[in-house]
Amino acid sequence: MLVAGLFTSGAAAAGETPEIEWGSCPSPSAPGLECGVLRVPVDYREPGGAQLEIAVSRLRSADPARRRGVLLVNPGGPGLAGLDLPAVIANRGVPRSLLDSYDLVGFDPRGIGRSAPVTCDLSPEQLTTAFGTYAHTPDDVVAQAGRATEIAEKCVAKGGDNLPHLTTRNTARDLDRIREALGERRISYFGTSYGTYLGVVYAELFPARTDRFLLDSAASPDLVWREQFRGWGPGTELRFPDFGAWAAARHETYRLGRTVDEVRATYFALAGRLDRTPIAGINGDVFRQLTRFQLYSDAAFPALAGIWQHLANGEAPPPSGPPAPGDNFVAGYLAVTCGDVRWPTSLAHYQHAVRTDRARYPMVGAMTANVTPCARWPLAPREAPTEISGHGPARFLILQNLRDPATVYSSGVRLRAQLGGRARLVTVDEGGHGIYPGLNPCADELATRWLVDGALPAGDQWCTSG
Template identity: 50%
Template sequence: MRRRHLAAGVLASLIATAIVVPLAVAAPSTSDPITWHACPDGLALECATLTVPRDHRAPDGPTIEVAVSRLKAADPARRRGVLLLNPGGPSVPGLDLPLTIAATAPRELTDSYDLIGFDPRGVGRSTPVHCQLTPEQLDPTKLFPYPAPDGDIAASVAYSRQVAEQCGRHHGDLLPHITANTARDMDLIRTALGEQKISYLGVSYGSYLGAVYTTLFPERSDRIVLDSVFDPNKIWREGWRDWGPAPEERFDEFADWLAGRHAEYGLGATRRAVRDTYLGLAAQLDARPVPMPGNSFRAATRYGLYSDRAFDGTAKLWQAVKRGETPPGPGGKLPFGAPLWAIVCGDAGWPDNVALHQVQVHVDRLRHPITNGLPSNIWPCAFWPAKPAELVMKITDNGPSNVLLTQNLRDPATPHSGAVAMRAALGERARLVTVDQGGHGVYPHTGNACATVTATTFLVRGDLPKRDVWCPR
C-alpha cells in the first residue's frame, strides 16, 4: 500500500473533516410508472425524466429533474432485474452508458439485466450545474489545476476564487445537495422501475457513489460491483493528492514499454532516459506561452496513462513535440467543470489556507515531478460558497455479503490502496479482485479473463468469491 507523504508540519495544518452516516430517507412505497420515450440526440435507448426532491430530507420542498435511460435485457426469458450504471468522473454524464457497457460486456450479462443509465443530479440533462463558465475557464489544465511552471499557484488562487463566486451566484441552492442525495435519487429510480432491489456497476467516483448507496440502503442492494475504487477515507482532497505517487508508478510502466520500442519511437532506450525525455520536453514547452504549454503536455501524458491502448498515441505526441511541432493539448471541453466542483466541494470541507497549498505544491514537484504539483494545487473548493449539507459518508459493513471490488494494481487515478481501504470499510460484505495490470478501469472494458469471469459470474449467478482474488495480467 502506498504511503502518503507530507512535508514536516503540514499534516497538522490540514482541516479535519467529521465523518457521519447521513440519514437514509426511505424512498416512497409507490411511484408513478416511468414514461419512456425516444432519447434526445438520436441515442438508441429509451429515456425518461424523474422529478426528485432537491433535498431528500425535505421531500416537500423544491424539486429537480433526473434523466434516466434504459436498454432492455437482450433475452427477456433470462432477465433477472436491472443493473444501474455510473461512469464516474466525478460528474461524467451516464445517459449513454448502457450502450457502452453492452458493446463490451459478456452476452451473459446483457441477457440478464436491463441496463439503466442516468445523468446524476447537476450533470448533463439532470438540472445541470454550469456556473456560466467561459471557454477560457473550461481549460482542462485549470479544471484539474496545474500550477505555473515554477510552481507558483497565484493564478490558480485567482481562478478558484472567481469560479467559486460564479457557482454560488448561479447555483447556490443546489450545491450542498449532491452525492448522498444522488444515492437517494438512485433509490427513487429503483422505486419508479418497480424493483424491490437494484444491482449496480460504478466506476471510479461511481465506486464511492455505489458504496454510499449500499451503506444507506443495504436491504435494497442486490449485487454491487465497484470498479477502480476511490478511497472512502480520502473524500476528496486527499484522494487527489494520490495523483502524485500513483501516476509515477504507472509512468514507469509506460516508460518501460517505450524503452522496449526505442528503435521505433526514439524517445529513450531505458526507463531513466524516457523520463528524462519527458521532463525535457515539458521544460521546453514551458517556455512557449501558446498554443501548447508544458502543463497541457503534462495533462495529455497523464491521461495517456489511463490505458495501454493510449500508449502509442502518447508516444507519437512526444515525437511531434520533439520535432518542434505544436499538437493540440489533451482536448478542449472535458466532461467536468462545474458539476465536478458541485460534487467534490459539496461533499466535504477543504482547507482554505493558501500557504498550505503552496507548500504542498512545492513538495509534490520535488517528489512527484511527473504531475508537477497538480495533486496539491488549490481548487475552487477552498473558497466554496456553500458548506456541505451533510458531512462525509462513513462507508460501513451493515448488510449482506454482496459487494465485489475490481481494481488494477497500477491505477494512475484511483490507486490500489483505495480499493484496500474500501474493502476494509465494507468488511465481510465485500471481496476484492486485484488485477496485475495498469490503467484506470477493469470491468468489463480491459478484457482480463480472470476479472471478467469473476465479475460476470457474481452479477449473473450471485457467486461472490469465498476470498479475495488475484488475477494475473
C-alpha cells in the same frame, strides 16, 4: 433543458410512487435503448418543493425469461454523463449471460448532461486551471489560490439554485427514486471510479435495497476528496513506466527515448520547455494534465506518443488528441467534490503539500497537491459525509489495478478494509483506470460470476497480467 418530444415524464407528488414514461432517446441513439425522465426533489428535506428532471435510460434484458433484475450503471467522474452507458457496456463485449440477466439502466446524474445541467461559465483557461497548476515556488501556490477563488466565486454566481444540492448523497437518493420508479425491490449496481463511492454511499443510505454491487477502480471514502485527488501524484509515477516501456520499444517510430529513463527525461524536458514557450495553446500544465489522463488506458499510448513527438519537434499536435474538459463536466465535478466535504483552506497546508509532493512525485505532484477551487468554495456542505461501515451483508466485489493512475491501488485496499466482511478485493496486475470488461480475463470471469450467478469469492483474489 431536455429536448421536447424526446423525453416524457410522469410527475410524482410527494408520497406518490414516481413514474417514468419510456420513449425514444436523444439522437444519435443506440439500438434498443429507451429513455425517459424522472422528477426528483431538488432538496430531499423538502420533497414537495422544487423538482428537477433526471434523464434515465434502459436496455432491456436480451432474454426476459432469464431476467433477474436491474443493473444500474455509472461511469464515474464526478461530472460524467451516463445516459448512453448501457449501450456502451453492451458494445464493449460483456457476456451474453449478463445481458440476459439484467435490464441495464443508465442515467445522467443531477446537474450533468440532460439532467438539469449546471454551468460555471468558465473560460478555456479556467477549465484547465480548475484541476490545479504546477507550482515551482510558494508564490506559485499563492497565484493559484487567486485563480481558484475566481473560479469558485464564478461557479457559485452562475450555478443556480440547484448547485448546493448536487452532492453524492442526493445522487444516491436519486438512484433510489429510480429503483422505486422501476418497481424493483432491490438493485444491482456497477460503478467505476467515482461511481464506486456513489455505490457505497447508496448502500449505506439504503442497505436493504442493495443486491450485487461491482465496484471497479475504487475511490476510498475516507480520502474524499482532497487526498483522493492528491493521489494522482503517486498514481502517475506508478503508471508511467508502462508507457515508458511501450514508447522505448518504439523509439525508431517516435524518437522519445530508448529506455524508460530516457522517455521519462523527455517528459521533463518537454514540460520545462512548454512552461517557458507554449505550443498551440499547450503549456506545461496542459501537457502534464494531458499526459496524466492519457495514461488511463494502453489504447491511448499511440496518440500520446504522437502528441509528444510533435511537441518535441516544436509542432502543434494533430487535432485527434483528447477533448478539452467541457464546462458542464468541470462544473459538475466541482459541485460534487466541493459540496460533499470541506477542504483545507490554509495556504500553508498547500505550500507544504506542494513542496512534499514535488519532491516525491515530480511528474505531476506539484500540480495535484496545489490549491483547487474547493479550497475557496463559498458554500459550506449541507450534510456530513457518509460513514462507511463493515456492518451488513456481503454484496461488494472490488476490482483494483495495481498501477491505476487515478484511483491508486491503496484506495481499493482501504475501501476493502472499511467494508470488512461485506466485500472481496480482486487485485489485478495491470495498469490503467477501469477494468471490466475486457482488460483482464481473470477479473472478467470473477466479475461476471458475481453479477450473473451471485458467486462472491470466499476470499480476496489475485489476477495475473494478461
